[in-house]
Amino acid sequence: MGVPVSIQGTVLIPKVAKGSPVFKTVAVVGPPNAGKTTLFNRLTGLRQKVGNFPGVTVEHHTGSFRLDSGEEVSLIDLPGVYSLNPKSEDEKVTIDVINGVMPGAERPDAIILVLDSKNLNRHLVLAGRVIALGLPTLVLLNMADELHKQGGRVDVLPLARQLGTPVALVSAVTGEGLQAVANFLVATPHMPEPLELPIFGDPRHCREWAVRMGSRAAYRPGATPEWTRRLDSIFLHKLWGGVIFAVVIVAVFQTIFSLGQPASDLLQKLLDGVAVRLASLLPAGLINSLVVNGIWKGAGSVLVFLPQILLLFLVIGILEDSGYLARAAVISDKLMAKVGLNGKSFIPLLSAYGCAVPAIMATRTIENKRDRIATILIAPFMTCSARLPVYTMVIAAFIPNRPALGPVVGTRAVVMLSLYVLGFAMAVATAKALKSSVLRSRDVAFIMELPPYRWPRWKSLGLRLMDRANAFLFRAGTVILGVSILLWALTYLPMHNGQPPAIGDSAIAKVGHFIEPAIRPLGFNWRIGVGLLSSFAAREVIIATMGTLHGVDPESHAMALQEALKSDLTPAGAIALLVFFAFAMQCASTMAVVKRETNGWKWPILQFLYMTVVAYVASFVAYRVTLLYWH
């Protein structure tokens, strides 16, 4: 069956791709899972940027679509919506943008509506609502390739006549039929009145209208491929479903640790190498130190997260695009219900064991805002990979390695495992507390659409990876860089005769001495205090700081640092330090990402205060209790 590229008849789009665009700003609207983002990526390629509207957490992309004439049309990708009901935040944003009342967004002069051609009986209802808004609209029936493969069909011309808008059958994945977009943008379409729009309000009538529209277009949806059902009978099987789920999770972990960690380490080495080069190239002095220790180290502490973030998003992207993520949410839902969350929070929380930054970015799949905030708030309690070097160093310095549980599992392993359990337990407790108080969800239920399985497309995966990497590097990166330069300044001030002070006389040491009374109850001295302060940039920074403070190189003299630590901490203080690290939010990257994802400073500041208080109290208790048993 042929696919009409342009439609002749009452609703005319002339076959001219050249010429000036009639529309300058076009909104892309459509239900979730209709391929709206794929289409947007296809049309704009890399000429797009992401942003938040002021005051809402809903994210939107803007991009430009280049016509053959070289002129550009600005496209706004709006959140996926099923209807236009101002009660939901996503749908209110869509309505506000289309009506031109959203601050910061240009009023669109046309709409491209993307529907799933395999689900027209449901999706045409949205077409009715969008067309009723009165803007020139192009209706794209997407996923034509799959519709045909599954034996479905639809005639666009009768549908276009009924709706009073141009309609094209397209595939955003293969590019088939997309010329219709350019044609729509350059031609002034003749817009007759729609023959009949549904009576809004009654779902039965809306659906009957949609079915009637479909039948006039000889619509046949085609059948869900049999292999989706067959795969589900394995992936959601009573026994095998759970086993496969566990295997997938272990594989995700394994990927992050066995590939991501070494990649991060390698990158760190490269960056350190460049730092040494930089230091030797620049004349010694203030500028040298600012560039090497302030700016480069700051930029480096952002960059080292990148391999893990990209890997995690690659893995999650494959799971998501293939359709397995929806099944994983179903399988883990029973478990998550126990802490007041639902299955959609599981994967982000799992990712947080690698790094909280991508985990918090991955919460975008949780539609319910309260559940999403709750997940963001508890994610940093999961033991991330930045805690590991700190744990390893302190445990190696203070915990004697004796057999604990049988001959194989020693005391050190038990302490390490306890720290993982501690973080997890606090996450669960916090989730329960949040979900039964401030973040109690109203009128929300676990409703999960299970899309058919399909092969992930590398191009759309790649674009999403770029998007995430950009968001992290430019939005979070600037904050981290600032913190790192501030820390550098505190270490190098006040200057005496153009020379930086000895570390003991530096501003940071003064701060360390200043906070010492506050941390003495935890068994920490001023040096640990400085280490803690510096670790608020990133947890593992404490190792380098302690190294600097003790005048030893942390890399080559690990043993020396471990010995030196014993002059700062008693064993009880060491336990207190471990507990502090398990709970405290010492990560500028995480704070920056929480700020970005929640679109404001309210949540990151509350989260920071909460986690710091919890860490302080727990650390104090741990110190006093350990003192009773271990002097």
Place this chain on the structure above:
Amino acid sequence: MLFNFMKARPARLGHTLGDLAVGESGILEDFDMPQSIAEHLINLGFVPGLKVLVARSGPGGNPRVYRVDGTEVALRRDLSRCIAVRPLREQEAEMR
């Protein structure tokens, strides 16, 4: 209004979607839940008058997967007990 599905035991509904066994189907009749959730279900295809089939249950028996209007949607048991259906007998189900 805060709606607790765990405690809501809709007395006014006769048969509910939660009462159907895997493989059984029924005709959707009514929702006993807040408007916003009912609307979300309707958007996903749970339109009164349509046939819904209990396609399978998850590994833990909850949530279960329902097939309606060409798509599959997973719902927890508590929510499915707030959806009224008219159960279809086997021959009837095949005819539809």
